[in-house]
Amino acid sequence: MAPPAAVRPERLKHERVRSHLEDLLDGLAANAPLPSERHLAQRLGVARMTVRQAMDRLVRTGQIYRVQGSGSFRAREPFEQPLVLTSFSEDMRARGLLPGSQTLFQGVVAAPAWVARRLALAPETPVVHLERLRTASDEPMAVERCFVDASRVDGLADSDLSGRSLDATLRERYGIVVQLAEQTVQATVCDPQEAKLLGVEEGAAALEFERTSSDAQGRLVEHVRSTYRGDRYRLRMTLRLP
Numbered sequence: 127m128a129p130p131a132a133v134r135p136e137r138l139k140h141e142r143v144r145s146h147l148e149d150l151l152d153g154l155a156a157n158a159p160l161p162s163e164r165h166l167a168q169r170l171g172v173a174r175m176t177v178r179q180a181m182d183r184l185v186r187t188g189q190i191y192r193v194q195g196s197g198s199f200r201a202r203e204p205f206e207q208p209l210v211l212t213s214f215s216e217d218m219r220a221r222g223l224l225p226g227s228q229t230l231f232q233g234v235v236a237a238p239a240w241v242a243r244r245l246a247l248a249p250e251t252p253v254v255h256l257e258r259l260r261t262a263s264d265e266p267m268a269v270e271r272c273f274v275d276a277s278r279v280d281g282l283a284d285s286d287l288s289g290r291s292l293d294a295t296l297r298e299r300y301g302i303v304v305q306l307a308e309q310t311v312q313a314t315v316c317d318p319q320e321a322k323l324l325g326v327e328e329g330a331a332a333l334e335f336e337r338t339s340s341d342a343q344g345r346l347v348e349h350v351r352s353t354y355r356g357d358r359y360r361l362r363m364t365l366r367l368p
Contacts, residue, residue: 139172139176140176140179140180142170142172143166143170143172143176143177143180144180144183146166146170147160147166147180147181147184151184151189151190151200154200155200156200156201156202157199157200157202158199158200159196159197159198159199159200160181160190160197160198160199160200162197163177163178163181163198181198185198186331188201188331188355188356188357188358189201201357202358224262224263224264226260226261226262226263226264227258227259227260227261227270227287227288227290228258228259228261228288229256229257229258229287229288230257230258230259230269230323231255231256231257232254232255232256232257232283232287233254233255233283234252234253234254234255234276234283235252235253235255236250236251236252236253237249237250237251237252237253237273241253241273241349244338244346244349245273245275245338245346245348245349246346247275251275251276251277252276252277253273253274253275253276254272254273254274254275254276254279254282254283255271255272255273256270256271256272256273256274256287256292257269257270257271257272258270258272258287259323259324260352265358266323266324266325266355267324267354267355267358267359268324268352268353268354268355269320269323269324269352269353270350270351270352271350271351271352272292272348272349272350273348273349273350274296274347274348275346275347278300278302278347279296279300279302282295282299282300285299292348296347296348302341302347303341303342304339304340304341304347304348305340305341305342306339306340306344307337307338307339307340308337308338309335309336309337309338310335310336310337311333311334311335311336312333312334312336313331313332313333313334313356314331314332314333314334314353315329315330315331315332316328316329316330316332316353320332320353324353324355326355326357330355330356330357331356331357332353332354332355332356333353333354333356333359334351334352334353334354335350335351335352335354336349336350336351336352337349337350337351337352338350
């Protein structure tokens with residue numbers, strides 16, 4: 127059913143403002159100032175509230191940011207995350223950035239039911255639980271929670287993994303090579319702890335990656351659940367016809 131005729135002009139106003147702002151952002155460098163809401167409203171012939179709503183959306187999606195008393199500014203381009211099997215460390219190095227991590231928790235725990243199901247383990251089987259804040263050239267990027275069957279990685283819970291790739295450690299120390307992974311991605315928001323760690327506001331948009339990996343023999347290796355900053359990441363896919 128077509129929208130009521132009275133709705134169409136208002137929708138067109140919002141689309142015109144959104145299109146203008148997107149064109150404007152394409153021509154601005156990171157941290158460059160945007161025109162004021164009043165200036166944009168006058169230029170486009172719309173209400174200032176219409177402009178504010180469009181800019182609020184750009185703030186939520188991480189394309190612009192506001193500074194109290196100074197105005198709105200173009201945010202940095204987010205990292206594009208290709209949907210390929212690669213570790214966080216490899217991904218950051220490929221971008222010319224220094225991968226890092228801060229260990230938040232590391233130890234052997236009884237597998238929660240949902241982890242046991244994903245790793246095909248009996249309930250409460252011992253697993254190594256590793257929770258880390260992942261950084262790129264010291265900028266917080268993601269909170270990563272990883273679970274590995276403890277019987278396959280003796281001593282991992284006591285190893286110093288600061289700044290090290292877990293995939294590299296599994297390969298070099300335990301001969302475990304991750305070869306296949308099933309991964310899902312969904313939109314989420316940062317809880318208070320994640321927001322504090324990532325340096326964003328509570329409830330800020332985020333991407334939740336959940337991945338279960340297996341080795342060349344088809345044995346399940348690890349389950350990882352990571353929360354990435356929504357303002358610094360976007361997904362990139364290459365699609366082909368079958």
